[in-house]
Amino acid sequence: MAGIKDVAARAGVSISTVSRVFNGHENITDEKRKAVLEAASALGYSANSLAASLRRKSSNVVGVLLASQGSPFGTMLHTAIGNTLSDRGYLPMVCSTLGEDDRQDEYVKTLLEMQVGGVIIRPSGSLSITTRHAAVLEREGVPVVFVESAPRKKSVSFVVSANKVGGQLAIRRLWELGHRNIGIMIMPCDVKYHPNRPVSHRLEGALETALELGIADRIVLSPDMPGERFDYGYMAAKRMLREHPELTAVFAMTDMMGTGALYAARETGLSVPEDISVLGYDGLPLSEMTFPPMATVSQSVDLMGQSAADLLITRLEGNETKPAQRTLNPHLIERESLAPAPWTT
Amino acid sequence: MAGIKDVAARAGVSISTVSRVFNGHENITDEKRKAVLEAASALGYSANSLAASLRRKSSNVVGVLLASQGSPFGTMLHTAIGNTLSDRGYLPMVCSTLGEDDRQDEYVKTLLEMQVGGVIIRPSGSLSITTRHAAVLEREGVPVVFVESAPRKKSVSFVVSANKVGGQLAIRRLWELGHRNIGIMIMPCDVKYHPNRPVSHRLEGALETALELGIADRIVLSPDMPGERFDYGYMAAKRMLREHPELTAVFAMTDMMGTGALYAARETGLSVPEDISVLGYDGLPLSEMTFPPMATVSQSVDLMGQSAADLLITRLEGNETKPAQRTLNPHLIERESLAPAPWTT
DNA sequence: ATAAAAACTGAAAAGCTTTTCAAAATTGGA
DNA sequence: TCCAATTTTGAAAAGCTTTTCAGTTTTTAT
Numbered sequence: 001m002a003g004i005k006d007v008a009a010r011a012g013v014s015i016s017t018v019s020r021v022f023n024g025h026e027n028i029t030d031e032k033r034k035a036v037l038e039a040a041s042a043l044g045y046s047a048n049s050l051a052a053s054l055r056r057k058s059s060n061v062v063g064v065l066l067a068s069q070g071s072p073f074g075t076m077l078h079t080a081i082g083n084t085l086s087d088r089g090y091l092p093m094v095c096s097t098l099g100e101d102d103r104q105d106e107y108v109k110t111l112l113e114m115q116v117g118g119v120i121i122r123p124s125g126s127l128s129i130t131t132r133h134a135a136v137l138e139r140e141g142v143p144v145v146f147v148e149s150a151p152r153k154k155s156v157s158f159v160v161s162a163n164k165v166g167g168q169l170a171i172r173r174l175w176e177l178g179h180r181n182i183g184i185m186i187m188p189c190d191v192k193y194h195p196n197r198p199v200s201h202r203l204e205g206a207l208e209t210a211l212e213l214g215i216a217d218r219i220v221l222s223p224d225m226p227g228e229r230f231d232y233g234y235m236a237a238k239r240m241l242r243e244h245p246e247l248t249a250v251f252a253m254t255d256m257m258g259t260g261a262l263y264a265a266r267e268t269g270l271s272v273p274e275d276i277s278v279l280g281y282d283g284l285p286l287s288e289m290t291f292p293p294m295a296t297v298s299q300s301v302d303l304m305g306q307s308a309a310d311l312l313i314t315r316l317e318g319n320e321t322k323p324a325q326r327t328l329n330p331h332l333i334e335r336e337s338l339a340p341a342p343w344t345t
Numbered sequence: 346m347a348g349i350k351d352v353a354a355r356a357g358v359s360i361s362t363v364s365r366v367f368n369g370h371e372n373i374t375d376e377k378r379k380a381v382l383e384a385a386s387a388l389g390y391s392a393n394s395l396a397a398s399l400r401r402k403s404s405n406v407v408g409v410l411l412a413s414q415g416s417p418f419g420t421m422l423h424t425a426i427g428n429t430l431s432d433r434g435y436l437p438m439v440c441s442t443l444g445e446d447d448r449q450d451e452y453v454k455t456l457l458e459m460q461v462g463g464v465i466i467r468p469s470g471s472l473s474i475t476t477r478h479a480a481v482l483e484r485e486g487v488p489v490v491f492v493e494s495a496p497r498k499k500s501v502s503f504v505v506s507a508n509k510v511g512g513q514l515a516i517r518r519l520w521e522l523g524h525r526n527i528g529i530m531i532m533p534c535d536v537k538y539h540p541n542r543p544v545s546h547r548l549e550g551a552l553e554t555a556l557e558l559g560i561a562d563r564i565v566l567s568p569d570m571p572g573e574r575f576d577y578g579y580m581a582a583k584r585m586l587r588e589h590p591e592l593t594a595v596f597a598m599t600d601m602m603g604t605g606a607l608y609a610a611r612e613t614g615l616s617v618p619e620d621i622s623v624l625g626y627d628g629l630p631l632s633e634m635t636f637p638p639m640a641t642v643s644q645s646v647d648l649m650g651q652s653a654a655d656l657l658i659t660r661l662e663g664n665e666t667k668p669a670q671r672t673l674n675p676h677l678i679e680r681e682s683l684a685p686a687p688w689t690t
Numbered sequence: 691a692t693a694a695a696a697a698c699t700g701a702a703a704a705g706c707t708t709t710t711c712a713a714a715a716t717t718g719g720a
Numbered sequence: 721t722c723c724a725a726t727t728t729t730g731a732a733a734a735g736c737t738t739t740t741c742a743g744t745t746t747t748t749a750t
Contacts, residue, residue, distance in 0.1 A: 001485055003736060014700045019738060027698055046485070049458040050399045051736035055705050059395070061438075061459075075420045082441055086448075091455060093406075094439045096427050103431075110436060113394040114406075140346055140391070230634040263636050289575040291608050348706060359730045364708060372728055396706035400735050 002043040011039035022047065053115060062312065063111040064094045065104060067124030071256070072284050073301060074122070077148065080305025081120055088313055090117070097124055108133045111142075118143045118312045127151055143315040147308040149198050157315065157323040159307040161299040163198045166330035167205025170251050170279055170297050173332055175213050178341035179249040179277060182215070183240050185222040185233060185257045199253045202281060206251060220244050233260025241268045241276075248276055248341045255280040255287045255296055262290050262337070273339035283333060292336035299330045347388040356384035367392065398460060407657065408456040409439045410449060410478075412469030416601070417629050418646060419467070422493065425650025426465055433658055435462070442469055453478045456487075463488045463657045472496055488660040492653040494543050502660065502668040504652040506644040508543045511675035512550025515596050515624055515642050518677055520558050523686035524594040524622060527560070528585050530567040530578060530602045544598045547626060551596060565589050578605025586613045586621075593621055593686045600625040600632045600641055607635050607682070618684035628678060637681035644675045 008015040013032055021036045053059035062085055066078055082092045095107040119137055123130040131151045134144040150158035174182055187199045210216040222236045237260055252258035258280030270276045280287050283298025307326050314320050353360040358377055366381045398404035407430055411423055427437040440452040464482055468475040476496045479489040495503035532544045555561040567581045582605055597603035603625030615621045625632050628643025652671050
């Protein structure tokens with residue numbers, strides 16, 4: 001309630017001086033500074049950041065546009081971004097779009113009206129729509145950073161994981177363990193309809209390596225699933241294992257689906273890893289708590305979120321105006337769900 | 346970039362007229378209205394909500410202070426609150442406090458400076474600190490609604506679940522099924538140190554009913570756990586089942602812990618529900634995807650979040666100034682993890 | 691001791707709206 | 721046709737800061 005004016009009056013100085021004190025300017029006598037500080041705390045002074053941002057023509061609010069807050073990965077990404085931002089003095093304004101493009105439309109407009117300093121976007125379904133949104137923002141001088149998946153243009157900032165490498169890593173490791181008949185659990189409509197989705201890149205890498213190693217024709221793809229959910233993974237895995245008893249390993253594009261596969265294997269009478277190995281993807285905490293603990297290709301979500309925030313802040317603070325890009329390398333975490341192929345030992 | 350002034354110039358009207366058009370005022374000739382709308386879209390007009398809020402002395406931003414964003418329950422609550430708010434034209438500004446009280450301190454200050462219209466708080470560890478924060482906000486005229494757990498004062502708005510009723514429900518149902526030796530999985534330091542935590546109320550209800558039914562002395566409490574995590578639940582359940590082979594049912598204060606118990610039972614050689622029944626609490630989607638699907642006392646998290654947002658909006662829009670309170674009733678969802686006690690049948 | 695430089699301070703403008711108030715235009719009735 | 725009532729419009733103030741610019745005070749150098 002009490003504003004800068006009240007403090008000035010009480011401290012017997014001008015409002016300019018009060019403003020300077022709170023903005024950490026030099027060149028203020030200790031005497032006046034003390035008077036201001038005292039008056040402020042006596043009155044319970046609270047600045048009006050609306051007015052400040054209005055005048056300063058920049059605010060420390062950062063928009064965070066997140067699709068599908070539902071999954072654990074999304075949550076962790078959100079948390080990592082949010083924490084980094086608020087640690088560095090920015091205020092994350094999180095907008096869950098739930099993959100609805102019109103809602104995202106709305107949000108972009110609102111964020112623009114709020115005069116946010118920058119925006120971090122985790123694209124939802126349609127990358128092209130998101131790209132257009134980003135263009136609108138950038139045109140108005142609001143820097144945008146994509147995270148997790150991004151258009152392949154040199155003109156945008158992004159932080160992504162090397163999903164293709166992850167897919168390669170996975171298949172190669174299974175091959176080293178002697179596995180030749182590998183089932184891959186895929187997400188809906190994979191490569192064909194979603195050429196830019198992270199999972200598509202994973203699959204691409206996996207298939208490429210399979211081809212290289214000469215086991216491409218023995219790869220089995222899981223039936224199509226309507227979405228990334230535990231139970232879908234479970235059902236898909238069950239069907240796949242029933243129809244393809246020759247499989248000795250399953251590579252799931254997602255820890256969620258991997259967990260489903262774990263259950264399915266057990267119910268099918270196969271023990272993990274003696275009869276069949278299971279390898280997930282994401283490195284969620286969840287994967288460590290399954291039975292048995294599940295090996296997984298980990299993409300460091302914390303680092304990803306942090307990097308995205310970093311990139312944005314650099315553009316916000318520095319005079320750096322060029323878009324920057326960063327690709328993080330996934331790594332394989334070995335756990336008990338992985339073992340040499342049964343008929344190799 | 347283009348402001349109200351530019352639109353006015355281009356449309357050949359005064360800025361007041363433009364403002365009125367965009368604020369849905371009556372008494373504007375169709376002619377001028379059309380001119381304004383045309384000019385606006387030609388210029389790509391975007392309002393400056395900072396200036397608007399400053400002048401109007403109210404903003405449509407609502408602060409959402411959430412502790413422990415980590416758990417699925419927190420995420421779902423967050424999503425429900427956020428969606429309701431943005432559906433109704435408000436902008437949620439989510440602040441994850443991770444249970445750190447000093448961070449929350451910081452956020453309250455910032456939200457106040459941002460001139461938010463209201464705040465929804467899911468309290469973290471210390472209810473007293475949170476209560477003080479709420480008092481500060483209310484004193485400045487910012488309405489506050491507590492969600493999930495709240496101080497017992499008549500003077501604050503809140504939405505909570507009848508946790509005590511849930512605990513009673515659980516024990517009574519297990520008793521009906523013939524169970525007498527029931528293990529209860531509790532959270533850290535339960536009732537003693539956290540008299541207001543939801544789980545404490547659950548335990549209170551459970552123990553009360555046990556006493557009523559004359560089985561209080563056969564209740565076994567799990568070892569203390571450092572937190573609500575799957576693996577803690579797993580370890581605690583394992584130890585409890587080993588030390589108390591007489592148990593025929595486990596009531597877990599949380600679906601997370603319940604899932605851990607499910608694994609533990611299986612590893613101990615007990616099959617669910619033939620040898621032992623398991624009942625969780627929360628009604629998370631997770632509980633439906635365990636093996637076997639786990640019965641649970643469901644508190645409707647969506648409704649909870651929505652109600653909290655509703656309560657706040659009512660105070661924001663209506664002239665309603667009195668705090669309102671709402672208690673939601675949990676209900677038991679029967680699933681395969683529940684069966685009559687083995688030596689009863 | 692004095693001029694020049696540096697440090698500090700305050701008045702006022704600017705940032706973009708909303709809103710009040712009064713003026714202008716329109717309508718209706720007699 | 722003219723007056724009163726009503727509707728529509730615009731000028732200007734207000735909301736709270738930050739920042740510029742100029743003025744005042746202090747310091748430094750000669």
